[in-house]
Amino acid sequence: MATNFTREEAKMMDQQDILRSFRNEFYLKNDGVYMDGNSLGLLSKRAEETTHELLNSWKQYAIDGWTEGEQPWYYLSEKLGESMTELVGGKKEEVIATGSTTVNLHHLVSTFYKPEGKRTKILADSLNFPSDIYALKAQLALKGYDDTHLIQVPSTNGHVLDEEDIINAMTDEVALIVLPGVLYRSGQILDMEKLTKAAHERGIQIGFDLCHSIGSVPHQLHDWGTDFAFWCTYKHLNGGPGSVGGLFVHEKHAGITPGLAGWFSSRKDKQFDMEHSLTPAEDAGAFQIGTPHVLSAAPLIGALELFNEAGIDRVREKSLKLTNYMMELIKHELDEFDLKICNPVDPKQRGGHVYLEHPEAARICKALKMKKVIPDFRTPSGIRLAPVALYNTFEDVYECVHILKEIMREELYKQFENKREIVS
Numbered sequence: 001m002a003t004n005f006t007r008e009e010a011k012m013m014d015q016q017d018i019l020r021s022f023r024n025e026f027y028l029k030n031d032g033v034y035m036d037g038n039s040l041g042l043l044s045k046r047a048e049e050t051t052h053e054l055l056n057s058w059k060q061y062a063i064d065g066w067t068e069g070e071q072p073w074y075y076l077s078e079k080l081g082e083s084m085t086e087l088v089g090g091k092k093e094e095v096i097a098t099g100s101t102t103v104n105l106h107h108l109v110s111t112f113y114k115p116e117g118k119r120t121k122i123l124a125d126s127l128n129f130p131s132d133i134y135a136l137k138a139q140l141a142l143k144g145y146d147d148t149h150l151i152q153v154p155s156t157n158g159h160v161l162d163e164e165d166i167i168n169a170m171t172d173e174v175a176l177i178v179l180p181g182v183l184y185r186s187g188q189i190l191d192m193e194k195l196t197k198a199a200h201e202r203g204i205q206i207g208f209d210l211c212h213s214i215g216s217v218p219h220q221l222h223d224w225g226t227d228f229a230f231w232c233t234y235k236h237l238n239g240g241p242g243s244v245g246g247l248f249v250h251e252k253h254a255g256i257t258p259g260l261a262g263w264f265s266s267r268k269d270k271q272f273d274m275e276h277s278l279t280p281a282e283d284a285g286a287f288q289i290g291t292p293h294v295l296s297a298a299p300l301i302g303a304l305e306l307f308n309e310a311g312i313d314r315v316r317e318k319s320l321k322l323t324n325y326m327m328e329l330i331k332h333e334l335d336e337f338d339l340k341i342c343n344p345v346d347p348k349q350r351g352g353h354v355y356l357e358h359p360e361a362a363r364i365c366k367a368l369k370m371k372k373v374i375p376d377f378r379t380p381s382g383i384r385l386a387p388v389a390l391y392n393t394f395e396d397v398y399e400c401v402h403i404l405k406e407i408m409r410e411e412l413y414k415q416f417e418n419k420r421e422i423v424s
């Protein structure tokens with residue numbers, strides 16, 4: 001795509017970008033280049049407005065805010081669920097905004113994991129984010145099993161997984177499968193449709209963690225028949241630190257008893273009957289537990305409006321161009337340095353970020369920050385760079401790679417310790 005690797009060429013690509021106006025919706029760091037939108041997305045003016053709106057509804061309505069005002073709190077989780085349906089390819093009854101990634105994972109496993117006879121194990125992978133693995137082990141322990149009941153499919157090269165290896169591990173001892181949609185380090189997209197089909201052919205239920213795939217790649221969870229999914233909203237979706245998460249439960253499971261029931265699991269018309277026997281909602285709403293975190297859901301209202309205006313297919317198209325351009329530039333400008341591109345290159349497998357490895361990665365990241373480029377370091381030697389479709393430009397990518405080049409050529413990283421920060 002790039003031909004002469006000049007800044008002018010990058011600017012030209014920005015001019016041709018149909019999503020370019022969305023950048024103005026965000027608060028960008030004045031003179032820096034933000035490449036960390038896959039860890040914490042930026043604040044948009046829209047999200048700021050809806051946060052103020054909800055604070056005001058508290059001020060204005062007090063207790064009546066549950067049912068009055070522009071965004072009655074009692075229905076907000078359902079409404080936000082509906083605004084995420086396009087992102088995951090679900091029906092409105094299948095999606096709810098609630099909880100957080102790890103809590104939702106606990107909830108869904110406590111519902112769908114039903115060890116029986118020979119089928120007692122949970123199948124996962126060896127590259128997933130630690131929180132998911134901790135939760136799965138804890139769920140096994142609650143059922144009286146030790147860690148040997150967690151099968152973790154190994155990676156072939158430490159970066160990616162082979163779907164065939166996963167399918168081969170779907171034995172008749174497996175009761176449930178939980179996998180990431182996009183791997184948090186290498187950004188590999190797993191073929192969720194194929195894995196769902198293979199799991200179902202073997203009588204196993206399957207769910208996906210969409211933390212890194214929601215807002216970066218399209219999904220068709222309903223059509224794929226995926227049993228469940230869960231995600232956070234503070235990465236690509238720009239919901240803000242600790243914003244309320246989301247989950248999907250396929251409509252074929254409507255009416256299933258939620259594992260971690262609470263009064264917000266109720267059918268909405270029954271909830272205030274205050275009975276001691278729960279009548280669960282017949283949709284994904286049943287997977288709420290208690291009172292929704294309204295103020296942590298507030299920015300999501302505005303953040304999701306932007307996504308729905310841009311459309312996930314257009315976001316994906318631009319994201320692929322950005323990551324492709326970044327890889328081309330890296331190859332062109334940084335060939336002499338020992339920076340290895342470790343994300344899958346094939347667009348079918350490439351998620352929303354570029355993943356590099358270098359033995360000095362920790363201090364290269366510190367040098368990038370000194371130069372006002374915000375990357376994200378993953379121990380021991382990973383650098384993630386996420387050019388985000390809604391607010392990053394091709395010129396940002398150009399700038400980022402040229403600063404990285406300066407850091408490598410001048411060895412500017414040597415002034416720092418090669419050690420991670422407390423939060424990285």
Ligand SMILES: *Cc1c(COP(=O)(O)O)cnc(C)c1O
Binds near residue numbers: 128129180211
């Ligand atoms: C970001 C992320 C999490 C974080 O979980 P929280 O409960 O939101 O803290 C979990 N799993 C994966 C795969 C992630 O990428």
